[in-house]
Amino acid sequence: MGMTVVQQILARASGRSDVAVGDVVEPAVDLAMSHENAALVINQFREIFRDTGLEARPWDPSRIAIIFDHRVPAESPKTATNQKKVREFVAAHGITRFHDIRGDRGGICHQILPENGYVRPGAVVVGTDSHTTSHGALGAFAFGIGATEMASVWALGYAVNVEVPATIRVNVNGALPPMVGPKDLILHLVGVLGAAGATFRVLEFHGDTIRTMPTSGRLTLCNMAVEAGATSGIVPADAETLRYLKEDAGVVEAVHTTPLDPDAEYERTVDVDVAALAPQIACPHTVDNVRPVGDVAGRHVDQIVIGSCTNGRLDDLAVAARILKGRKVAASTRMLVFPASGRIYREALAAGYVADLVEAGAVVMNAGCGPCLGVHEGALGDGEVALSTTNRNFKGRMGNPTADVYLCSPAVAAASAVTGVITDPRREGQP
Amino acid sequence: MSAASVVLVLGDDVSTDVIYPGRYMATVLPSETPQYAFADLAAFNARLKAGAVPAGSVIVAGKNFGCGSSREQAVSTLKGHELVVVAESFARIFLQNAINLGLRLVEAPGVAAAEGDGLAIGVAEVMNLTNGRRYPVRPLPAARQAILDAGGLIAFTRHRLTAPAASR
Numbered sequence: 001m002g003m004t005v006v007q008q009i010l011a012r013a014s015g016r017s018d019v020a021v022g023d024v025v026e027p028a029v030d031l032a033m034s035h036e037n038a039a040l041v042i043n044q045f046r047e048i049f050r051d052t053g054l055e056a057r058p059w060d061p062s063r064i065a066i067i068f069d070h071r072v073p074a075e076s077p078k079t080a081t082n083q084k085k086v087r088e089f090v091a092a093h094g095i096t097r098f099h100d101i102r103g104d105r106g107g108i109c110h111q112i113l114p115e116n117g118y119v120r121p122g123a124v125v126v127g128t129d130s131h132t133t134s135h136g137a138l139g140a141f142a143f144g145i146g147a148t149e150m151a152s153v154w155a156l157g158y159a160v161n162v163e164v165p166a167t168i169r170v171n172v173n174g175a176l177p178p179m180v181g182p183k184d185l186i187l188h189l190v191g192v193l194g195a196a197g198a199t200f201r202v203l204e205f206h207g208d209t210i211r212t213m214p215t216s217g218r219l220t221l222c223n224m225a226v227e228a229g230a231t232s233g234i235v236p237a238d239a240e241t242l243r244y245l246k247e248d249a250g251v252v253e254a255v256h257t258t259p260l261d262p263d264a265e266y267e268r269t270v271d272v273d274v275a276a277l278a279p280q281i282a283c284p285h286t287v288d289n290v291r292p293v294g295d296v297a298g299r300h301v302d303q304i305v306i307g308s309c310t311n312g313r314l315d316d317l318a319v320a321a322r323i324l325k326g327r328k329v330a331a332s333t334r335m336l337v338f339p340a341s342g343r344i345y346r347e348a349l350a351a352g353y354v355a356d357l358v359e360a361g362a363v364v365m366n367a368g369c370g371p372c373l374g375v376h377e378g379a380l381g382d383g384e385v386a387l388s389t390t391n392r393n394f395k396g397r398m399g400n401p402t403a404d405v406y407l408c409s410p411a412v413a414a415a416s417a418v419t420g421v422i423t424d425p426r427r428e429g430q431p
Numbered sequence: 432m433s434a435a436s437v438v439l440v441l442g443d444d445v446s447t448d449v450i451y452p453g454r455y456m457a458t459v460l461p462s463e464t465p466q467y468a469f470a471d472l473a474a475f476n477a478r479l480k481a482g483a484v485p486a487g488s489v490i491v492a493g494k495n496f497g498c499g500s501s502r503e504q505a506v507s508t509l510k511g512h513e514l515v516v517v518a519e520s521f522a523r524i525f526l527q528n529a530i531n532l533g534l535r536l537v538e539a540p541g542v543a544a545a546e547g548d549g550l551a552i553g554v555a556e557v558m559n560l561t562n563g564r565r566y567p568v569r570p571l572p573a574a575r576q577a578i579l580d581a582g583g584l585i586a587f588t589r590h591r592l593t594a595p596a597a598s599r
Binding site for chain 2: 039286373394397
C-alpha cells in the first residue's frame with residue numbers, strides 16, 4: 001500500500017512497517033519545542049510525577065528546545081518570573097537547545113529551529129505553538145500541541161494519541177509574478193480551502209513553484225497551513241532542503257531524505273497556477289476572508305507591521321527595504337519591523353536593509369513575536385486599522401477587539417507604508 | 432442524558448483569541464485563568480465572574496470552535512467554570528487540549544439554539560428542549576475516549592509511567 005510522506009514518517013517513528021489513515025499511533029518524538037509556555041509545561045510535568053516515587057526528569061533533554069519569543073524582553077513581572085522559572089529548569093536538566101533573550105542567538109522559535117539545523121527531513125516535531133506546522137518546510141512532520149500534551153511527551157518521549165491524518169495534495173505551478181510571493185500563495189490557498197477546510201489533514205506541497213522556492217518561502221507556506229485547520233503542512237525534502245541545511249543551517253553530518261512513494265493515496269488534490277496570481281489580503285476577522293488586494297486598496301492604515309514567524313526573514317526584509325529605500329513612511333501611518341531572529345537582524349544590518357527601513361521612518365524592534373498576538377509592543381488604539389505580514393487577524397488578535405487587522409505580504413505592507421493606505425505593490429506610489 | 436441551559440450562542444470560527452485573549456497569556460495557572468474567559472465579551476465575562484453562570488451551562492457554537500493558537504488557557508478558562516461546549520465542529524488542537532484537561536465538548540453537526548434554551552445532552556444526540564429539535568452527536572474516536580476515561584492526560588501519562596504493562 002502506498003504511503004504519503006507523513007504516513008512514512010509516522011510508520012518509522014512508531015516502529016511499524018506501514019500506517020493507514022485513521023490509525024492511532026504513538027510516534028517517538030525527535031524534537032519537542034516550547035516557548036514561554038514552557039512555564040506551564042513544567043507545572044504539568046511535575047504534576048504527572050507527583051506521588052509516583054519517580055524522579056521528574058525529561059526523557060531526553062537533548063531533544064527539547066526552548067526559545068523565548070512571545071514576550072521579549074518581558075513586558076511584566078509575571079512574564080519575567082515565568083522566564084526565570086524556565087531558566088532554572090533548563091539549567092537543572094541540561095537543556096542545551098535553549099535560546100534566551102539575546103541578540104546573537106535569540107529569536108522566534110519557528111526561525112531558530114530551522115536556522116540552527118534542529119529540524120531534519122523525516123523527523124517528528126511537536127511544539128506548544130500552533131505555527132509549529134512551519135517545520136514541514138524541511139520535510140518533517142511537525143504539529144502543534146498543548147502544554148499538558150508536551151508535559152506528557154517530556155515524560156514519555158512519544159506522543160500518545162496521534163491519528164494518522166489524511167493528506168491533501170497541493171500542486172503549485174507557474175512562475176510567481178513580480179511583487180507576488182509565498183505569502184500571497186498561502187493566503188490564496190487558505191481562502192480556497194476555508195478556515196476549517198483542512199482540519200485533521202496534512203497539506204503536502206508539490207509542483208514547479210515549490211521546487212524552485214527557497215526554504216524561507218516554504219516556511220511561510222507551511223506556517224499558515226494551520227490557518228486552514230491543517231494538522232501540518234509539508235514540503236517533501238529535496239535538493240533545496242539539503243542546500244539549506246548545509247549552507248544556511250551549518251549541518252555537517254549527512255542528511256537523509258525519504259523517497260516519495262508513487263502509490264501514495266491522497267484524499268484530494270488542489271491545483272494552483274500562480275502565474276496570474278494577484279497580491280492577496282486577508283480581511284477582518286478571519287484568515288480565510290481573502291481577496292485580491294485591489295478590492296480594498298485605498299483603505300487608511302494606522303499601523304503597518306512587518307515581521308513574525310510568517311514573514312520576518314531576510315528576503316522579507318529585503319523586499320521591504322527595496323520598496324522603502326530613499327522614500328518615507330507616510331506621516332499618517334506608522335511602521336514597525338520585527339526580524340525573525342537575531343541572526344536575521346545582523347544579516348539585515350550588514351545588507352543595509354535596517355538603515356533603509358529606519359531612514360524611511362520605520363521602527364526596527366528586537367527579534368520576537370512583537371505585536372502579532374497582542375501581548376505587548378505596538379498595541380492598537382480603539383477603531384484603528386493594522387496591515388500586517390503576520391498570520392492571524394481574529395477579533396482582538398493584536399490586543400484591541402475594536403481594531404481591524406488585515407494580513408498581507410511584505411511587498412503589500414511596504415508599498416502601503418509609503419502611501420498610508422492599502423496599496424497594490426504592482427502600482428507602487430499610487431493607492 | 433443531562434439537561435442544561437444555554438448561556439451563550441456564538442457563530443463559526445470562534446478563535447482562542449476570543450475565548451482567552453493573548454494579552455492574558457502570561458497567566459497560566461488553571462486556578463487563575465477562569466477570570467479572563469471571553470474577556471472581550473464584557474457582559475458574559477462579568478456574569479461568569481459574578482458566579483451567575485451555573486456549572487454545566489452550555490455554550491453553543493458553529494463550526495471550527497477554538498481555531499487558532501495552541502494556548503491551553505483557552506481550555507482551562509472554560510473548564511474552571513465547568514462550562515460545556517456544544518458545537519458543529521472543533522479545531523484540532525483545541526479539541527485535543529479539551530480531552531487532555533477534561534473539558535466536556537460535544538460535536539453535534541447542525542446544532543442550533545438560542546440563549547435560554549434547555550438542551551438535553553446524551554451520548555447519541557442533543558435535544559433542544561425548547562423547540563424539540565434533535566441533533567446527532569459525533570462520537571469521539573476510541574483513543575481520545577481512553578484519555579477522557581483515564582481522567583485526563585496527566586493521569587493517563589502517570590499510569591503509563593508507573594504500570595509497565597501499560598506501555599505502548
